[in-house]
Amino acid sequence: MANRSRWEDVKAGRGGPSASTRAVVEQDLALGQLIHDLRVQAGLSQRELAERMGTTQSVISRLEEGGGARNRIDTLARVASGLNRHLVLSFPAELPSRLHDAVQVA
Template identity: 45%
Template sequence: MSKRKTWGELRQRRLEKPAARAGYQHAQLAYELGRQVRELREARGLSQRELAERMHTTQSVIARLEGGGSKPSISTLERVAKALGTSVDIRFGSPVAAGY
């Protein structure tokens, strides 16, 4: 009889593969960007629709962005920042193993 693996064990095993790790890191970044946009929008008392109107886009675009389901360009992030009255600050973090 085999022992069932926990979600954490399965996740760790999958993340050993470089392609899976890269995909996970991308999803994590998209989610974090979306979380920050949502928090800024809510702090300013705006609905997704109101933010979309300020950006001349649709509410569904904002929903995808906030949910981490899109890969926004720098120009899109600049439009978000302008609509929210803030700036875009891009920086590099700690070094990670490159795998080569």
């Protein structure tokens, strides 16, 4: 029990992630959820999407879990292609209030 107590003290002393770190994680999770939802909507398993992308099921799993590392545009383009979708990047002067089938990151 003493070790657990010390570990809890260490964790408590570290503090939580910053607001900007939390925002990045939330965006990654939202993108992962979107990929998952679109894959399921397309009636594909992770393995089937992976085959269409020329990758492995574990890569799809990682993407759907939020990536862990920032998702690269070329990877997202391959996901879109595998789902028979289009990837659209935009730098509008003003953001629309709601983006359909999208994750707003800015």
